[in-house]
Amino acid sequence: MAPNSKPRLTDGDVQTIRALLEVWEGPLTWELLMGRVALVLGRSYSRQALDGHEAIKAAYQARKRRNRAIRESLRKGKVATDEVPPEFAAALRRAEAAELRVQALEQIIERYRGKFVCWLYNARNFGMTEEQLNAQLPRTDQVTGALWSKRKKA
Incomplete structure (x- = not known):
C-alpha cells in the first residue's frame, strides 16, 4: 500500500x-x-x-x-x-416498526380470509361436512414423512 x-x-x-x-x-x-x-x-x-x-x-x-x-x-x-430525547426517538422507532408489522400481518390475514372463503365455498359445493373438515390429520413418521399405518397403539 x-x-x-x-x-x-x-x-x-x-x-x-x-x-x-x-x-x-x-x-x-x-x-x-x-x-x-x-x-x-x-x-x-x-x-x-x-x-x-x-x-x-x-x-x-x-x-x-x-x-x-x-x-x-x-x-x-x-x-x-x-431535539428529541433518545428514549423518545427509540420509542417512536419501535412504534413505527410495530405499525409496519401490524400492517403486514393485516395483509396476511386478509389473504387467509380470502382463501378461507374459497375453501368454504368448495367444501359446501362438494358436500363436505364440518366434521370432515375438522378431522385430525393422520399421524406421520417424523423422519420419513410417511403416513403411519392404522395400527393399534401398544
Whole structure:
C-alpha cells in the first residue's frame, strides 16, 4: 500500500458501518459518520470512500429518510423542538416498526380470509361436512414423512 493511501473497507467494515447507521441516534451527516467510523474502526475514511459503497450509501440514505420522517411526525405531534430525547426517538422507532408489522400481518390475514372463503365455498359445493373438515390429520413418521399405518397403539 502506498504511504499516503488509506486502507480499503473490508466486507466486515461495511457491515459494521451499516450496523452503526441502523442504530444511529440524533442528526446524521457524512462528517459525523466519518468521525464515528474512525472511533469504531480505528481508521478514518473519506466521505467519498464511504459513499462509494452502495450498501453504506443505501443505509445512510435510509437513516436520513427515517430521521426526516421522525422529525415530521414530531412536528405533526406538536412537539416544540427538533431535539428529541433518545428514549423518545427509540420509542417512536419501535412504534413505527410495530405499525409496519401490524400492517403486514393485516395483509396476511386478509389473504387467509380470502382463501378461507374459497375453501368454504368448495367444501359446501362438494358436500363436505364440518366434521370432515375438522378431522385430525393422520399421524406421520417424523423422519420419513410417511403416513403411519392404522395400527393399534401398544
